[in-house]
Amino acid sequence: MGQGRVTAVGADAYRVSMSPSLASSYTAETVALLRARVAVSVGLFVLWVAIASGFEYASYPDRAWPMLVVCLFELVACSVAVGLILLDHWLIAPVVVATVLGITLGVAGNVYSGWVGEDAERLVMAQGLFLSALAIALPWDWRPQVWVSTMTCLTYWLATPYLRPGPLAYPTLALLTAAVGSVAGAWYVDRYRRDAFHSEALHREDREVAQALLHVGEELAHVRDQDATLARLNELAVETLQCDWSHTYIWDPARRRHRLAACAGVPPEVRSEIEQLAFPLERQSRVREIIDEVVEIPDVAAQRFVPCGLMLRCGAASSLVSRIVRGEEVIGVLAHGYRERTGPFSQKQRRLAAGLAHAAAIALENVRLIADLKTASTFKSEFVATLSHELRTPLNVVLGFADMLADGAFGELTRAQQGALGRVRMGAREVLDMVEETLDLGRIDAGRESVTRTPVDLDGLFREVDREFESLVPDGVALRWHNAVGRRAVVGDRVKLKTILKNLVGNALKFTDSGTVEVTAHAPGRKLRLAVKDTGIGIAESDLPVIFEMFRQVDGSEKRGTGGVGLGLHIVQRLVVVLGGEIAVKSAPGEGSTFTITLPLAEQSTGT
Numbered sequence: 001m002g003q004g005r006v007t008a009v010g011a012d013a014y015r016v017s018m019s020p021s022l023a024s025s026y027t028a029e030t031v032a033l034l035r036a037r038v039a040v041s042v043g044l045f046v047l048w049v050a051i052a053s054g055f056e057y058a059s060y061p062d063r064a065w066p067m068l069v070v071c072l073f074e075l076v077a078c079s080v081a082v083g084l085i086l087l088d089h090w091l092i093a094p095v096v097v098a099t100v101l102g103i104t105l106g107v108a109g110n111v112y113s114g115w116v117g118e119d120a121e122r123l124v125m126a127q128g129l130f131l132s133a134l135a136i137a138l139p140w141d142w143r144p145q146v147w148v149s150t151m152t153c154l155t156y157w158l159a160t161p162y163l164r165p166g167p168l169a170y171p172t173l174a175l176l177t178a179a180v181g182s183v184a185g186a187w188y189v190d191r192y193r194r195d196a197f198h199s200e201a202l203h204r205e206d207r208e209v210a211q212a213l214l215h216v217g218e219e220l221a222h223v224r225d226q227d228a229t230l231a232r233l234n235e236l237a238v239e240t241l242q243c244d245w246s247h248t249y250i251w252d253p254a255r256r257r258h259r260l261a262a263c264a265g266v267p268p269e270v271r272s273e274i275e276q277l278a279f280p281l282e283r284q285s286r287v288r289e290i291i292d293e294v295v296e297i298p299d300v301a302a303q304r305f306v307p308c309g310l311m312l313r314c315g316a317a318s319s320l321v322s323r324i325v326r327g328e329e330v331i332g333v334l335a336h337g338y339r340e341r342t343g344p345f346s347q348k349q350r351r352l353a354a355g356l357a358h359a360a361a362i363a364l365e366n367v368r369l370i371a372d373l374k375t376a377s378t379f380k381s382e383f384v385a386t387l388s389h390e391l392r393t394p395l396n397v398v399l400g401f402a403d404m405l406a407d408g409a410f411g412e413l414t415r416a417q418q419g420a421l422g423r424v425r426m427g428a429r430e431v432l433d434m435v436e437e438t439l440d441l442g443r444i445d446a447g448r449e450s451v452t453r454t455p456v457d458l459d460g461l462f463r464e465v466d467r468e469f470e471s472l473v474p475d476g477v478a479l480r481w482h483n484a485v486g487r488r489a490v491v492g493d494r495v496k497l498k499t500i501l502k503n504l505v506g507n508a509l510k511f512t513d514s515g516t517v518e519v520t521a522h523a524p525g526r527k528l529r530l531a532v533k534d535t536g537i538g539i540a541e542s543d544l545p546v547i548f549e550m551f552r553q554v555d556g557s558e559k560r561g562t563g564g565v566g567l568g569l570h571i572v573q574r575l576v577v578v579l580g581g582e583i584a585v586k587s588a589p590g591e592g593s594t595f596t597i598t599l600p601l602a603e604q605s606t607g608t
């Protein structure tokens, strides 16, 4: 592709064949296994020879001398081979030692048989068993097995003139079949082991990659702004790829350049140099064209993809580059690498680099969505606050004139006019309450709700709220106030306390047709406890968890028609939290409800 020694690789390209590093791990594992198996096999062979010699001596006592010589020779060969194979620093490769031992034992069997004039069929049976056992017991491939089989067959052929006279065609054919079969067996066993090793390694790598990327995803889910997200991403990249540094470049559409947005593992002086870098538009289109999933630069000095001098100045000897894509658009580039190490990256690193780029794309998209949502929410809050504010002034004018009309400032009213005016006043008050609630909520949401603590005269507060509700108490309901705290002033936020009381008492009156609404104040310990108890319709237990949520009203409420938007209790709860207190409710349908708020009491001094 004309980019020097730069390779673009799909993350899964390696799955078809073993990578060189995996192949060398397989070889290492095979050698370790071979060393262990040779020791065990030699032990079994010696045991077998001892038993066979016993039988041989019992049947042919005249063969004692050749048997002794051959057995001793085999014993020496086995001991030397096991010694060489178990040495920590091999003089000869274990596979060569095992092959030579196999050949030696095969040849020894033929020599003994020729020496004693053995029956050809018995010899072939023993050699056939020997070759098959080797193919099964030793984890080597077909090549050593070919050597052992060939040498065994060859020396068998040389020994035939000395064997007991008889037909040779069948025994020879049987030995050749055993030899070829053992080679095929060795090949199959090795291929099966190799495939199992490869697929186990792939599964292990899949698990490790998935775990690493899951960790990256979890970590990035907690970060909310772009700079912090990318900085964390680069830290995680260094950790996961076990490399020296990691950079993120983000495409700036206004300047039509990629610029450094974050990095990790980079000394400050190098960082200030990289910050000056800006890849222009041609780079962007080149990045689009060239990068499949990951671009590998095994040696910065031997490529033309990125200016070599620049890379070396930035402390990069080798690098993995992946693009961050949103839909069809390349929105950035991730580069990770080593300061000094050159050479190819592992498959796992390439897959992780591709996964990190996907994680980056998702994290950046989340950051963008959150920012969009925040902007939309701010616009909405500002709009609602402005509208509510603008509504409040004309509503107060309506209420003011309605009050003056009711007081007879413009002349006496007939009963019908008074009734109509009462409805106008009630409606206007309801709308004003909603506007006030919306403004309260807006203030709490914007975090503008500060706590101003002053000494509060509870009797005075109760009288004030009672006056405001005078006209709203339904016939047949008694609104009672009981201050068990006494005349002692409690320190608290009077405005918030009043808002809380008004909401709770307003609800109690709204949902009570007959009986009482009772407000009580206690001060157990260093706490103020206010309870609003009514004998109204009550709330079912299943509805209790939702009544504090925004805009939630109990469906079965018979008073639904009397207004309210479902914000009152939500505001009460938020204010109680702002004051550091708690709210509890006890209620049963048909028996009434009791809302209790418990607030911490401050010292008798003013403050904010």
Ligand code: ADP
Pocket: 503, 507, 508, 511, 534, 536, 537, 538, 539, 547, 548, 552, 553, 554, 555, 557, 563, 564, 565, 566, 567, 568, 569, 570, 593
């Ligand atoms: P609303 O504006 O509807 O009063 P709130 O948030 O103040 O909104 O209350 C939510 C819902 O909780 C009410 O609609 C009502 O169904 C229920 N509720 C609140 N206070 C009482 C009460 N004292 N008795 C019965 N139901 C109540």
